[in-house]
Each structure stands twice: as C-alpha cells, then as structure tokens.
Amino acid sequence: MRRDIVHEGATNLKYEIREIVGVAREVRGLGQPVTWENIGDPIEKGEVLAPWIRDILHELLDQPRSFGYCDTAGVPDTRAFLADLVNQREGGAQITPEDLLFFNGVGDAVARVYGFLKREARILGPSPAYSTHSSAEGAHSGYSHVTYDLDPHNGWMPNVDDIRNKVKYNDAIAGILLLSPDNPTGAVYPREVLDEIVKIAREHDLFIIADEIYAHITYPGQPHLHLSQWVQDVPGIAMRGISKEYPWPGARCGWIEIINRRRDANFATYAESLLAAKRLEVCSTTLPQMSIPRVFGDPRYKDHLARRAGIFAARAEEAVRAFDGCDAVIVNKPGGAFYLTVMFKDGVLNGGQTLPIENPAVRDRIGELVKNVSVDKRFVYYLMGATGIVVVPLSGFQCVHDGFRVTLLESDDEKRAWIFRTLREAVDQYTGG
Numbered sequence: 008m009r010r011d012i013v014h015e016g017a018t019n020l021k022y023e024i025r026e027i028v029g030v031a032r033e034v035r036g037l038g039q040p041v042t043w044e045n046i047g048d049p050i051e052k053g054e055v056l057a058p059w060i061r062d063i064l065h066e067l068l069d070q071p072r073s074f075g076y077c078d079t080a081g082v083p084d085t086r087a088f089l090a091d092l093v094n095q096r097e098g099g100a101q102i103t104p105e106d107l108l109f110f111n112g113v114g115d116a117v118a119r120v121y122g123f124l125k126r127e128a129r130i131l132g133p134s135p136a137y138s139t140h141s142s143a144e145g146a147h148s149g150y151s152h153v154t155y156d157l158d159p160h161n162g163w164m165p166n167v168d169d170i171r172n173k174v175k176y177n178d179a180i181a182g183i184l185l186l187s188p189d190n191p192t193g194a195v196y197p198r199e200v201l202d203e204i205v206k207i208a209r210e211h212d213l214f215i216i217a218d219e220i221y222a223h224i225t226y227p228g229q230p231h232l233h234l235s236q237w238v239q240d241v242p243g244i245a246m247r248g249i250s251k252e253y254p255w256p257g258a259r260c261g262w263i264e265i266i267n268r269r270r271d272a273n274f275a276t277y278a279e280s281l282l283a284a285k286r287l288e289v290c291s292t293t294l295p296q297m298s299i300p301r302v303f304g305d306p307r308y309k310d311h312l313a314r315r316a317g318i319f320a321a322r323a324e325e326a327v328r329a330f331d332g333c334d335a336v337i338v339n340k341p342g343g344a345f346y347l348t349v350m351f352k353d354g355v356l357n358g359g360q361t362l363p364i365e366n367p368a369v370r371d372r373i374g375e376l377v378k379n380v381s382v383d384k385r386f387v388y389y390l391m392g393a394t395g396i397v398v399v400p401l402s403g404f405q406c407v408h409d410g411f412r413v414t415l416l417e418s419d420d421e422k423r424a425w426i427f428r429t430l431r432e433a434v435d436q437y438t439g440g
C-alpha cells in the first residue's frame with residue numbers, strides 16, 4: 008500500500024479570508040447580492056492606480072528588459088535603491104543590496120521564510136493572527152501556530168508579559184513575529200513596545216520578523232518606524248511590498264530586508280538558504296521590481312502616501328463612530344492599514360441568535376451552514392444572509408475572542424456609510440442591543 012502522502016501540517020492551512028468567498032458565492036447564487044468586505048484588495052474595492060504611476064508602468068512596457076527574467080535576488084538597481092532607502096533612515100541599521108531578496112509578493116516570502124526554517128524552530132506570532140503567517144508557520148512545524156496575545160483592552164497592543172513567558176517556557180521558539188500596522192487590528196506599535204520585544208529577543212537569542220506591508224499606511228500622528236530603526240543589534244527580517252501602497256496587489260511583488268545578518272553565523276546561513284531556494288525558481292516578477300525606484304523615487308510619492316493615509320484615517324474614524332455607544336462590542340480605532348476589528352464582549356454571542364432573512368432559499372441555506380460553527384462565524388453567516396455584507400470572523404484569525412474584521416476600502420462614500428450603518432444595526436439586532 009502506498010505511503011501516506013499528506014504533510015503533517017496540511018490541516019493547518021486555513022485562509023478564512025478567502026474560504027468565506029465560496030459560501031458568499033453560494034448565497035449570491037440564491038439571490039442575495041453581496042458586498043465584499045473580506046479581502047484587503049483596494050483595486051477590488053474601486054481604487055484606481057494614480058495616473059502618474061500608470062504612466063511609469065506604460066514607459067516600462069516599452070523597455071524590452073521588462074519582459075525578461077531578472078537576477079534571482081531581484082533587479083540589481085532596485086535592490087541598490089532600496090538598500091539606500093534603508094540606510095538613510097534615522098538611527099537605523101545599515102544593509103547592503105545583498106541583504107535584499109525579492110519574492111512574488113510578501114505571501115510568497117512568508118511561505119519561504121517559514122518553509123526553510125528548521126522544522127523544530129518555531130516563530131511566536133500575534134493572536135489575532137494574519138492567516139498567511141499563522142498557517143505557514145503551523146503547516147511548517149506540523150503543529151498549530153504558537154501565539155502571544157494582542158490585548159483588546161489595551162488598543163490591541165502586544166501583551167509583552169505573555170511574550171516573555173512563552174519564550175521562557177518554550178525553547179523551540181527561535182523568533183518573534185509582529186505586524187505593525189497590524190492586520191486585522193490596525194494597531195501601530197509605539198517605540199516602547201518594540202523596545203521591550205527587542206529586549207526579550209536579545210535575552211533569549213531570538214530573531215525578529217516584522218511584516219511591514221502596511222508600514223506606509225500609518226495614519227497622521229502615529230509612530231512610523233521600520234524594523235531597521237528599532238531592532239538594534241538583533242537579527243531580523245522585514246517584509247515589504249507594493250500590493251497595498253501603490254496599490255498593486257496583482258503585481259505579486261514583495262521583498263525581505265535581512266538586518267544584522269553578519270552578526271549571527273547561524274542566522275546568516277539560514278538567510279543564505281533563502282537565496283539558494285529562490286535560485287531553484289529562477290526569479291520573481293521583473294517589471295514591478297523595475298518600477299520601484301521610479302515610483303518610490305518620484306517626488307509625488309510622498310504626497311501619494313500621505314493622501315491615502317489621510318483617507319483611511321478618516322474612514323477609520325467614520326467606522327468607529329458607527330459603533331458609538333454599542334455595549335455589545337469593543338472597537339479600537341486603528342492607527343494604520345485599512346481594517347477595523349469589531350470584537351464582541353465575552354458572553355454576548357450564543358448559538359441561538361439570528362437575523363431575519365427575507366429570501367427563503369438563503370434563509371434555509373444559512374440555517375444549514377450555521378450548524379457546528381463558532382459563534383462569531385454564525386454572526387458572519389447571518390449578516391451575509393440578511394444584508395449581503397461579507398466580513399471575516401475573528402475566529403478565522405486564530406483568536407480566542409469573537410468578532411469580525413471589516414475593511415475601510417469601500418471608495419464609494421454612500422456605500423461605505425451604508426456598510427458601517429448596516430453593520431451597527433445588525434450587531435444591535437443580533438445581540439438584542
């Protein structure tokens with residue numbers, strides 16, 4: 008008989024953000040129009056790439072080299088340009104172009120970074136967790152992802168004592184992951200918190216992974232810090248990309264910045280294995296990489312980022328206001344990215360709550376679907392059936408709290424106002440508030 012061919016970690020591959028799409032399509036097929044609030048794709052939600060960025064891409068289309076392979080690690084000019092940017096940051100660690108490695112998006116980088124760690128080496132990540140990290144780490148190790156708490160009663164800040172304890176009592180932990188601005192909470196971590204995390208990492212000889220995909224969507228007044236500026240002498244990997252900030256998610260273009268590589272021989276060997284692995288697949292997308300020095304280096308880029316951060320900050324305000332005075336939930340105002348997490352207070356949800364669904368076929372199907380699901384997924388399914396709004400349950404982010412994540416991406420002002428108002432009404436009606 009053939010050997011079992013299923014990887015030990017296969018059951019850890021969950022991506023609720025996309026899995027909910029299958030259910031939503033079914034509900035739509037039964038006659039309920041849907042509003043997609045599940046995925047962080049600004050283009051899907053109506054944002055149009057700035058004309059000057061499109062012009063740059065048009066110019067690149069006229070260059071024959073745009074269509075070829077590039078160096079395995081990435082386009083040399085682009086890596087040199089980005090290394091310079093890192094080196095110009097105030098008080099930051101210095102890197103060389105060799106410390107930059109391109110991938111087909113941060114999602115691809117995540118798969119490699121966890122995939123090429125020694126099987127027994129674990130990365131401690133936040134809960135709620137962004138599924139790409141938690142699934143990749145869990146799948147790689149064959150166990151569920153090891154997590155520390157983000158505290159909803161403290162603006163979703165990392166619980167540093169929890170990190171310290173987990174690290175102290177689990178010597179398999181080799182690194183700490185953090186996302187700032189965070190997905191799904193939108194929290195941005197102040198320097199004090201980052202310093203505490205570095206201190207723990209240094210004491211226990213760990214390395215740090217910082218997902219910085221939203222680093223340039225930090226709202227006015229929030230700290231704007233890159234890993235290279237706060238990691239001090241600890242080895243680290245920052246993950247960056249253009250999906251969210253151009254925004255061009257379909258480019259599948261992201262990179263890692265390897266910091267303090269030469270301070271730690273074991274870390275250096277691991278970093279080298281990432282490049283060796285990349286060689287096997289030749290290279291990542293060329294044209295998007297070629298666009299980076301032209302776009303990031305354009306005098307209009309700074310304003311572009313500031314304008315978008317301002318827009319999302321205003322929408323965050325609008326979303327939080329929609330939940331004013333709502334006793335059933337805890338809503339922390341995000342400081343960056345483009346998500347809002349609405350958490351139900353403990354004990355508010357139960358397995359008997361419903362929302363009225365007019366369409367009988369949808370009502371019957373939702374009635375079927377809510378059997379044996381978590382209480383927040385039950386809310387999410389009823390919300391979908393009753394209003395068509397598709398959000399992601401917090402339990403899908405490896406989280407012990409109930410709730411859901413909605414995006415701040417809807418670019419039609421009226422539609423966005425309807426979304427937030429309808430969510431509030433649904434929460435009130437569902438919880439009897």
Ligand SMILES: Cc1ncc(COP(=O)(O)O)c(C=O)c1O
Pocket residue numbers: 047111112113114115137139186190218220247248249250256259260261
């Ligand atoms: C925190 C975080 N990291 C990475 C990604 C994926 O980025 P990319 O499009 O570069 O693969 C996302 C996408 O939503 C994300 O939210």
